Amino acid sequence: MEKFRFLTAGESHGKCLTAIIEGLPANLDIDVDFINEELKRRQGGYGRGGRMQIESDTVEIMSGVRFGKTIGSPVTLVIKNRDFENWQNIMSANPKDITSDKAFTTYRPGHADYAGSVKYNQRDLRNILERSSARKTAIEVAVGAVAKLLLKQFGITASSKVLQIGNGKTEEEFHAEIDRAKAAGDTLGGKIEVTFENLPVGLGSYVHWDRTLDGRIAQAVMSVPAVKSVSIGNHHAYKMLGSEFHDEIFCEDGKITRKTNNAGGIEGGMSNGENIVVTAVMKPIPTLRKPLKSVDCITKEPTEAHFERSDTCAVEACAVVVESRIACVLANEILLKYGGDSIEELK
Amino acid sequence: MEKFRFLTAGESHGKCLTAIIEGLPANLDIDVDFINEELKRRQGGYGRGGRMQIESDTVEIMSGVRFGKTIGSPVTLVIKNRDFENWQNIMSANPKDITSDKAFTTYRPGHADYAGSVKYNQRDLRNILERSSARKTAIEVAVGAVAKLLLKQFGITASSKVLQIGNGKTEEEFHAEIDRAKAAGDTLGGKIEVTFENLPVGLGSYVHWDRTLDGRIAQAVMSVPAVKSVSIGNHHAYKMLGSEFHDEIFCEDGKITRKTNNAGGIEGGMSNGENIVVTAVMKPIPTLRKPLKSVDCITKEPTEAHFERSDTCAVEACAVVVESRIACVLANEILLKYGGDSIEELK
């Protein structure tokens, strides 16, 4: 049931991140500057560490676009890793480059290291952490930016904001919380809210569980590495009465209106024309300067989780990723709903 | 990527609910009594209305099972609607039975009525509400029960509990909250927690977003009609420090252990061997005796949302549905992980 389908690939310190998007209609304007701005948004935010400066991601289009417009064939996006020359021996695909040293053997709590090494039968945890890294969200943001370019054709726009970091609830407090965590060698997560405006009625469906729009959004958001919770609409649903929660329906000038949006824009698994409002919780970053207790994957001896240069808080970046992931879901629904193989036919 | 795949069908007052499950290994014991017990659990709980008595759902197996064991071919499950004879004219598939009266034309806030009628171009809202009804979760519970029978073969078990209803946090308080809402003609939702125990390490994967186990669980849970929020692990992730949240790793007798489970059993999109703990929020039931303001779908005149006999609170039932939905996700992952076409080969 996917019309907007894609695969992504790439390791954190590999040559590049790659995505292939299949299913875009022809004649969609691909604004590379917009994609790069989205990549920049992902790299920003208070509390980021040193790597963000190195990276400065930009996308290169390798296929599917001619003279600024899609031609119907699959679109390939590549983000080169600028730092690759420092990693080429460590990350080489060539069996001749293998060395006996340098295996990374401490499971980092909160990461994929332990389960990943069991699953894929690896003794060098680098073979797990390179792909499980949040680095891969860069290419997901690029894909999401293409989805947003499609949504724009229908007037649909996205925005997001941070609701909470630690116990802070205002920007000033966010900074104070982050500064305090950073000084302690610790990390923080937070809570964000993403809003999509100007949606048509009837994206998604109640007729089968795997077609519910809220279900698909929940999967997309929860798949973001650090996200542990997804909500649609008013957070207090669990303690409200039906008469308080449900959005009464009115009609003005022949148009259906609401005075509230506790449902967050989705009723019966479908967009109802109101703004789609999604809240997500990001857990604190699991790589801490203050080390966590752990175990060596080979010796099983106690040790402390390794520190790689990292961020104190990446909640703002997470919001951009969540936006991007939801944009992909909505782009797919738009394509399913309107059919058509070119932008002219879709609209 | 689905090995355990299924489709469900059926309207609330139609002849029956049907599911076809494709992909089960051969020689799995199908305990019909267990499926019926699960259906009974879904019908129970404090705060349910009159319909639950009428129904008393039981499943009939129409294919795929011989002498109590699967044979590899698709399994068909049917739950007959015992009340169908009272509805056969209203719900007839035969064009000759059409009548001009009885169209249902008031959009009910919180339901699929409005968006569904726009999407599917319907003027009689019964054509929407019959399928969008929570009735369809009965057959999803039956499918989930089959998934649980597969999980049992691997020692994996499920349980659930209610955490909150209204402002109540204990069973006694739940009942008081429900009684108060019922007296006021109002409804309530709540918060539930579902736990799966004894999982193998490495279900799901971080390698691609659509393979993350938490993402798949989130979709399955959020697709349940009344669910508005899904969380994995500790609810307070957004305000905890990294050093507080992440579950340190120890080794006892060569076995990896943890002292905490804030991650809720999932790290890096994979099961890590700890219990999987999922919290879901159910919104209050949208059908109230105390009517909500709405609009007629034909005349667009103001009106009040129709009352059909309903429940005050169905949070306990919702927990059973959520368990069932997660069981399907885990069954699929087990089949992907272990391969094999018969139970003997899987284990």
Add this chain to the structure above:
Amino acid sequence: MEKFRFLTAGESHGKCLTAIIEGLPANLDIDVDFINEELKRRQGGYGRGGRMQIESDTVEIMSGVRFGKTIGSPVTLVIKNRDFENWQNIMSANPKDITSDKAFTTYRPGHADYAGSVKYNQRDLRNILERSSARKTAIEVAVGAVAKLLLKQFGITASSKVLQIGNGKTEEEFHAEIDRAKAAGDTLGGKIEVTFENLPVGLGSYVHWDRTLDGRIAQAVMSVPAVKSVSIGNHHAYKMLGSEFHDEIFCEDGKITRKTNNAGGIEGGMSNGENIVVTAVMKPIPTLRKPLKSVDCITKEPTEAHFERSDTCAVEACAVVVESRIACVLANEILLKYGGDSIEELK
């Protein structure tokens, strides 16, 4: 990428065959008489054995249709097995009905028996043959009939004819070949041609291998139990020159026309507006009165393949099944191309 998706279930001598179709637009007229006529076509043809009389299949609609029209929710089709009462102990789902005798243990050459029993770890071959039987094509024809009802809305029609049976190339010769085989206790296959007319340009796509229309048709046709070969367009492609084979393009009154259709209506993996012409080869029926040499699955001793009442030739039925299978592929492509959730919106 499926919008018209379905699952089928049911054993040859089980209670019933069932299908659930998910993804149909609302307001499609479902003409049950047409479905039953298609089922009757499948049961006809010269050379059929006794069972066809017993069966006389008719479909019952269990969900998704109200007053003769789809409502957007999944459609359940059931064909009851009229002979089930004679089989209820043998085919019971209940573990209590198990008996020690009656296991079917001779592998029948040309059937699923051998590979199926290895795959699904079965010692009673009935557990394989019941589902691998061509009986399941009855419900596939019912699903195909629904697909045809959708295609009819776009003016697309199907027809088929037998090209060859044995060495016979005319109806008279077909009958003579069949009579001769029947007298010898032997069986025959044949070659059929199926044509779909009035297709829009641009179903399917060259942009990715799994979207080619010819690829999808080939899968659908080759999945029919007895089919061993599928061709699109002129059979002699392998020995023709490019200048002979390719269909030159003309324009009359602003409309693209061709004088030949060697491509069989598909160029570049897409419908090109000409008739789609598919040829399929059916192997001879593998159940013969004149027994084939085989082996007992338990003892591994030589034996002869068991004879169950069967047909001498079912090529005409096969043509109906092939039509039905292609209709499902085209219905899916129509839904993908035109989008829309109701017939009014699609057209």
Add this chain to the structure above:
Amino acid sequence: MEKFRFLTAGESHGKCLTAIIEGLPANLDIDVDFINEELKRRQGGYGRGGRMQIESDTVEIMSGVRFGKTIGSPVTLVIKNRDFENWQNIMSANPKDITSDKAFTTYRPGHADYAGSVKYNQRDLRNILERSSARKTAIEVAVGAVAKLLLKQFGITASSKVLQIGNGKTEEEFHAEIDRAKAAGDTLGGKIEVTFENLPVGLGSYVHWDRTLDGRIAQAVMSVPAVKSVSIGNHHAYKMLGSEFHDEIFCEDGKITRKTNNAGGIEGGMSNGENIVVTAVMKPIPTLRKPLKSVDCITKEPTEAHFERSDTCAVEACAVVVESRIACVLANEILLKYGGDSIEELK
């Protein structure tokens, strides 16, 4: 139901061809030389034109492999187009490079041009022909080579041969036919046979149409641009008697054996342990030096189909592509059957 899934991208004269393969187990040896040899096989064969010299394809691995082994994460393969510098203005993704001249406007019979331009609403047929070109089969061969590396781990091997070209049935005759066609400015197709040896019993299934192995192979083979016909096993099935066609079953030393393989290794939609034998027909190449009559897509005036440097006959290359496509189907089935996330666990 795909475990071995992939997307490919790239235009004939674009920067590169790209594939992402997702679902490979970890610790699979990736022999780049083998992939390059397969690419070379695709470029060979009697009757090829000038372009094959320019290309000399080699693959670069951009992700998913470290020190010669897969690590579980998606594998990216890239084949650079060596000729790109001559095409960079014509194929630029940048809107600033657009020019008013050079649009390609003659529909070429036998190509995607006409249907593609209608479908994707294009007036410059280059936007169609660049992706619909057989050039994209190069990256499909690279993907197939990776699939073959997986199959090798199970001892499964592939081979192919040409059965017929024009009226020629021996290599000597093939060359004479090709020489004659070339002299006449014409083209030829042919018939090939592909064999896979050493398969396990029970890949694919009869239980649902979309799981039949022959159906999946038929789709994969028919999706190859020039293929118009796919057969499994003995070509003469349509005129043979059941007693002649079906492969009798014997047992030697406890092992099931056959004396014939008319079924081509597939019974009941499953591999039966015999060699899988697939025949495919390739149509003649549609780009001829001797031009075909056609129409201009803008003016609709009669014209002649444009000649681009091309081949006279590419049947040997087609055989390599067909092998590759079938290898992908079998790799997927092996992964589904054996489960496991690392090579060690699979075997």
